Amino acid sequence: MRRTLRPRPGHAAERLTGLLALLSNGMLAGAFGYALVCIVPTFDAVPLPVHLAYRTALMDMNGIFMQGLMGISILASAGFALALTDRGRRLAAGAAALLTFTSFLVTRLGNVPINGEIRSWSATNPPADWAERLQRWQAFHDVRTAVAIGAFIVLLLVTESAGRRRRDHGNPR
Numbered sequence: 001m002r003r004t005l006r007p008r009p010g011h012a013a014e015r016l017t018g019l020l021a022l023l024s025n026g027m028l029a030g031a032f033g034y035a036l037v038c039i040v041p042t043f044d045a046v047p048l049p050v051h052l053a054y055r056t057a058l059m060d061m062n063g064i065f066m067q068g069l070m071g072i073s074i075l076a077s078a079g080f081a082l083a084l085t086d087r088g089r090r091l092a093a094g095a096a097a098l099l100t101f102t103s104f105l106v107t108r109l110g111n112v113p114i115n116g117e118i119r120s121w122s123a124t125n126p127p128a129d130w131a132e133r134l135q136r137w138q139a140f141h142d143v144r145t146a147v148a149i150g151a152f153i154v155l156l157l158v159t160e161s162a163g164r165r166r167r168d169h170g171n172p173r
Contacts, residue, residue: 014083018159021076021093022152025100028073029152031066032103032145040138048130049123059115070104077155084158092158099151103144110140 039058043051077100081093114137121127 014080014085017076017080017083018155021073021080021096021155022159024069024073024076025096025148025152025155028066028069028100028103029145029148031069032141032148036141036145040141048126052118052121052123052126056119059119066107067104070100070107073100073151074104077151080155080158086161089158089161092154092161096151096154096158099147099154103147103151106140106144106147111137111144114140 043055046054074097077093077097081090081097084090084093114133117133118137121130127133
């Protein structure tokens with residue numbers, strides 16, 4: 001006879017925060033990864049005036065959305081860490097929240113100031129060191145992309161661990 005365990009207190013909060021953390025961090029890692037492999041190479045493939053016009057338009061569209069997504073990712077990851085009961089999983093989810101927060105800091109302190117500079121450039125007469133500034137932006141983008149992907153991978157592992165633990169203890173939920 002199969003014995004069914006009742007869901008433990010906080011189980012719903014763990015599942016909800018885990019799903020929200022996975023969704024938001026997956027979207028964040030996906031957006032940064034897509035920019036890395038598709039958008040940035042496209043910038044490099046077009047003439048500089050087109051590059052700068054498109055980059056500026058993209059900043060206008062991305063600014064609020066990406067910062068909001070980063071905020072949700074940080075809060076959801078932290079909430080997931082707080083909802084977990086296992087110490088190892090709690091630490092891992094906390095690490096994911098710190099990684100996501102790191103991607104936010106890199107963005108705010110690295111990419112955003114350079115974006116502000118780019119907005120002031122003339123498309124036909126950029127500053128003499130424009131290429132170095134764009135390389136610096138790219139270095140910051142590489143870091144935030146790697147950190148966001150790392151946070152997502154940690155959350156995938158934590159979620160899988162939580163699901164395995166529930167299955168091993170006879171609770172299929």
